[in-house]
Amino acid sequence: MNDVTVDPIAKRASVGGGALWAEIDHETQAHGLATTGGLVSTTGVGGFTLGGGLGWAMRKYGLACDNLIAADVVTADARLVHASETDNADLLWGLRGGGGNFGIVTRFELALHPIGPTIYAGPIFYPAEDAFDLLRTFRDWSADAPDEVTALVNLTSAPPLPPIPQEWHGRKVAALLAACTGPIDEGEPLLRTIRSVAEPIVDLLGPMPYTAFQTLLDPLWPKGIHAYFKATNLAQLDDELIDRLCKLHHAAPGPQCEIHVQQMGGAVARVPEGATAFPERSMPFVLNAVTGWHDPAEGPTHQDWSRTVISSAAQASTGRAYVNFLGDADAAKTAYGDATYARLAALKRTYDPTNLFRLNHNIAPAER
Secondary structure, eight states, rough: OOEEEEETTTTTEEETOOOOHHHHHHHHHGGGOOOOOOSSOOHHHHHHHHHHHHTTTTTHHTTTGGEEEEEEETTTSOOOEEEESSSSHHHHHHHSSOOSSSOOOEEEEEEEEOOOSEEEEEEEEEGGGGEEEEEHHHHHHTTTTTTTTTEEEEEOOSOOOOOGGGGTSSSSEEEEEEOOOOOGHHHHHHHHHTTTSSOSSOOEEEEEEEHHHHHHTTTOOOOOOOOEEEEEEESSSOOOHHHHHHHHHHSSTTTTTTEEEOOOOTTHHOOTTTSSSSSOOOOEEEEEEEEEEESGGHHHHHHHHHHHHHHGGGGGGOOOOOOGGGGOOOOOOHHHHHHHHHHHHHHHHHTTTOOOOSSOOOOOOOOO
């Protein structure tokens, strides 16, 4: 279920439905190829791709779902259906962002692109008091940043990892993470403006193996950790919102309470609205409140904080959200919006009229 076969001439990967992104990267990087994948290497290709797929290559090459060429699907009535632009194109449309609502995908065909094996990428950590300036500079820089770079700002606590000075471990910090998919020697000029916003605690941005960057966050998300995400798409990132996010950062109840501001645009925005089930593409940023904890008793406090972060951005929100960043089971209709949800519900009626596949961000079948 996790086999990966690469055709380096056609630049295509045939991927089993149970594969993880580490397994895809291992095979594709042997040929200097990759596709937009998860930010943690243990992420499954299935849920990530079917929900949309925000990753480090998206501004150059599109979302993971934009790179989904075809899929083999077992439907609710036990049929094996092939979905592509020429076969069951309506199902392919739904698989590109509609989640696991229409069947079990046993095989993905993904487009590949020349990336790596070394790219210009990495994190930079700044003191928390520089978070406001970092976010404001990030906002302004993002407006005309080239497609070859994808970046995010993370308001977090410094993880206890060796490159970070020990006296900073556990303290509030602001991190910039970026990846450049173009030539390595073009990476530094692209990020020069934003990386010089303040004196860093540690600057790890530079040439590194693509696979190393893809696994960079793995130690923070071990098996068994409790997690809750909540997100919203931002129409704007004004100074007032930045100030609120900085204050909520300091009020975070645990070391793995993080506020991510993810840069969008580029190739993501050039796909026409409605061309896929991914519900919105024009937003300049996605705001994601991430929480992780080990003691089950801490869950309610972490979840409340995450919800507060997102509610603080209500006036700046488009009203939509990325479903893969949502921890609440009843969030689908709001996330997709009325028009996309209605089309998904009609497709659900065709492929899963009894709502067999419902333990997800569920799309209920439309009534006849």
